[in-house]
Amino acid sequence: MKKYLLSTWLKISGIVAASAIGYENNQLLLVSDNSNALYHYFIENDSLATYSLDAQTAVHQMPKSEKYDLEAFTIVDNSWYAFGSGSKENRTNGFMFNKFSKFSTPIDLTGLYDEMKSFSELTTADFNIEAVVTYKEDWLFLNRGNGPKNANYIFVVQGKNLTDEYNIYYFEFDLPKVNNVQTGFSGGTVINNTLYFTATAEDKKSTYEDGAIQGSIFGAIDLKKMQLLFTEKISDINKFEGITVLEHNKKEVVFALCEDADDAKNKEAIVYKLQVSLKRKIK
Template sequence: MLSLTESLPLHPLATLRLSAASALVCRGEQFWVLADDALTLQRYDLAGAWQAELQLLPGELPTDSQQRKAQKPDFEALLHLPDGRLLALGSGSTAARCRACLVSGEQVQVINLQPLYQVLGAHFQALNIEGALVYQDQLLLAQRGNGRGRENALVCLELTAVLADLVCGQLTAVGLQQIVPLVLPELDGVALSLTDLALSPGGVLYFSAAAEDTDSSYHDGACLGSVLGRLDQQWAINQLLRLQPVVKIEGLAFQAEGRLLLVADADDPNVAASLFSLDLPAG
């Protein structure tokens, strides 16, 4: 297993207008970010200045923290499709978290994830999808192993089957190609679990993982830090770097010139999410 002795400093950029930041994607001079306890998608410029907000689902969530947690759609993954549309995915960690939202401009279509998530739920002891991206001719989903069994994995779906499913307003397991387990080490005695995926401009696949002291995909725990990892074309981890300061990184995305943007979730509705940047070392 790779050593975690090397660390990288994160550079603070901005404080966002949401607390539980969970995923982001970049395109041109803008980025879009989700919060896992909200019904909206927010847009910012690359310096972190707020630009706009789009309602993904109708209604409002309760202000009481426990009621809000029980009712939230738990949007944890966000990706750009090849035609420019955005897809926000619920985690699947409860029956209420099996929806996605397909965004085209100002138009939002609700996507039923239950056909796919039922199949994945039979495979994993605790389903918890927290990252997604298009990689070559596949849609990759990141299964976070912070629940029973500590099952971190990549779920590989054929992209053409995914696009055909979306036309029908759903995602199914028809395009399921393989599930690749990822074995992650501990960070200061706490198991690491996947939180997001990102593809560099050069086509290299990266992931973030957090050491959250919990054995539940539903209940939060104290975070001891986060790491950035790199995968080779055989899905093997060939680099793993600790990130400083100690924050729970939940989303990452590359800008066109190669700089990495990252967002952190403080697991506190009264603490706004932080936006960071990172210039990766050569090699």
């Protein structure tokens, strides 16, 4: 990567902790790991709509032991998808939200997550899905390596659906440390054949308990070869948990990043812009 510029872009009131982000038509979609809601932010008029994903009243700060831990978000055709992390038994819920009807359909990810753990020989202590993207016909689930094994895995899911007709394989990636603390996948987005990702470092080997924030990196993976292309430290203080593309040409990209400051008193989400000039063309 040649150079980058990280800057504060938006402050959105009403979101406690943003854990994933998407963008389309000058609108942002965000989920929070503390909430059962999908947040729909209209950039042009600075307004926020909130939709419950589980047919219950939208709750912005669920108890830690009860929350879905929604850490991943992706857009597929006319549907918005949110995914629980799977780091505990009650965190295996997903939701498919139709952007036109505003109807939410639950997805039971228990079987899929159990198969991922069994196939990769990961225990729950090492299982923590932090991002989900699609590439061609496949789903890619990014596991954050903040457990004992530092398992930064990308699970590739192929098949008709995510509940009972699928095949799974995975790739492991060796990500760098920040301030001598291992980083783990925290967000991802795809342009053509390249996965751009964020990874964060917390000074605690746990998929459940938060640790002291040590910073974040930005990187890229060639999805055809499943090879790490580069990583770059972009912060010593921010815990970036989501990334999406705002605009790009062949050699420059502008991303939006969201963060989780691990502060329950926080009542607004800060969205950042990351402007990147790349050494190689986007393929």
